[in-house]
Amino acid sequence: MIEIVKLVINGKEHILPVIEGSEGEKAIDIRGLRQETGYITFDPGFGNTGTCRSAITYMDGEKGILRYRGFPIEQLAEHSTFVETAFLLITGELPTRKELTRTSVYLNDFSPLHENMKAFYQNYPPKAHPMGILSAMVNAMRSFYPELIDLEEEMNTTYLRLISKIRTMAAMAYRISQGERVVYPRSDLCYCANFLNMMFDNVVVPYKIDSDLVRALNVFWILHADHEQNCSTTAVRVVGSGKVNIYSTISAGISALWGPLHGGANQAVVNMLEKIYSDGFTVKECLSKAKDKNDPFRLYGFGHRVYKTYDPRAKIMKKICDIALSKMKRKDPLLEIAKRLEDAALNDSYFKEKNLYPNVDFYSGILLRAMGIPVNMFTVMFAIGRLPGWISQWKEDVADPEMRISRPRQIYSGSQKRDYIPIKDRGQSVKQ
Ligand code: SDX
Secondary structure (H helix, E strand, O other): OOOEEEEEEOOEEEEEEEEEOOOOOEEEOOOOHHHHHOOOOOOHHHOOOOOOOOOOEEEEOOOOEEEEOOEEHHHHHHHOOHHHHHHHHHHOOOOOHHHHHHHHHHHHHOOOOOOOHHHHHHOOOOOOOHHHHHHHHHHHHHHHOOOOOOHHHHHHHHHHHHHHHHHHHHHHHHHHHOOOOOOOOOOOOOHHHHHHHHHHOOOOOOOOOOHHHHHHHHHHHHHOOOOOOOHHHHHHHHHHOOOOOHHHHHHHHHHHHOOOOOOOHHHHHHHHHHHHHHHOOOHHHHHHHHHOOOOOOOOOOEOOOOOOOOOHHHHHHHHHHHHHHHHOOOOOHHHHHHHHHHHHHHOOHHHHHOOOOEOOHHHHHHHHHHHOOOHHHHHHHHHHHHHHHHHHHHHHHHHOOOOOOOOOOOOOOOOOOOOOOOHHHEOEOOOO
16 A cells, blocks of 8 residues: 655645655655645754665664665674775675675775875874865865776776775875874785774884784774765765765765764764873763753763664674773773763663663774774774765765755745845944
8 A cells, every 4th residue: 555644734635655665664755845835844954854765774773773785784893894895885785706806906006195195295284183184185186086088987996096095095194293204005915904004114113913903993994884874974965966076075074074973973082081081080070061951061972863772883892892902901991981981871861861872983982092093083094984885875876866966945034125224324223
């Protein structure tokens, strides 16, 4: 039976179709609403608005389910690698052995940066935030890598070039900010090991590749690879809908991710935990500030627009934190504080009533610290992981015949019509 919705406005009945997804999610199709009724809908932050159909990622916020192209995140975290997961998100299927080998070879071939890009890095102020540098340098890539004639080759080359070079860009920004020589990618190292080596290798003490850390980094980036229509992915789709090149589109996604309410939360979590550890800021104070409406402080790493239960990624992240630290025979006092904070919050009525649970950012910073990643690079690490997701969402958007340039409406709340006031008459009290 075809489901419909009846809308009665001023006694007139309007029939609206219902759309159903492959997991039974339903939406009221309002594409004809304004034309038929003169009304628009109102939904700041799009909490109740579907902006597209997508076959990439499925989330169930009530059950804590996350799947990439149908594969549960728990299985990918256990069995897959980041490069394989990136292939899955972008193409829709897991690669054959031959496809995976070919992809790895391309990623190696594309890993060096255009030498002239180095001059940009060398001229940034040393304290420049690496997210600002990354967003600018990804945007600059179109200038260094002009569009290829063959569209298919252009698209495939661009995806691989972006995924490969974003590591080199991130590591270069870090090395130059430290006044250290730039370490170039090596063809004998896999994707994650190459990144760690570019970050930490040095002539005095050559970096020793630790297979446990390489595995932990693969899982870290798998957990961050996509998350349906989050803030930065929406930015990618909106900017991409204007048909600008993919580099500028991804650059917009990086900028959107930077904010502390989104990808910047992982840096904010560690800053919060360090305040508790070094400033004697207690867990109790932390929770009461988070609950105080007059205090802008939030319990970073907690809460989520979609998950109203434990973020499945946070569960896995917490586990790999424990494993990585115990294998490295290291204790991180911040991990113990994080666990105490989580226990306190999960047993606090405010957080329970509002369904506030740890999200992916709550433990991710602890793992990055264990790898030696500096705090101001945490959100860059999130961006490297999310890149395949942004690419897959952009690719789906540009290929979707239903998609048009993004141009929402508004409810105007400003002054009604009024006449120009000559400057000599201004300043008297005018009726608003
Ligand atoms: C990511 O969308 C995604 O998928 C994002 C992401 C991805 O992979 O792309 O999962 C990555 O961004 C994770 C979220 C990281 N951000 C943080 O950890 C920052 C702290 N969290 C909050 O700012 C908040 O929970 C958000 C931004 C994550 C969600 O915001 P919403 O959905 O707009 O919820 P809200 O702000 O309207 O909060 C609802 C209520 C409010 O109280 P009331 O006004 O109803 O009384 O819950 C309260 C909020 O004050 N609340 C919090 C809180 N989060 C929500 N109170 C204290 N501490 C918090 N962390």
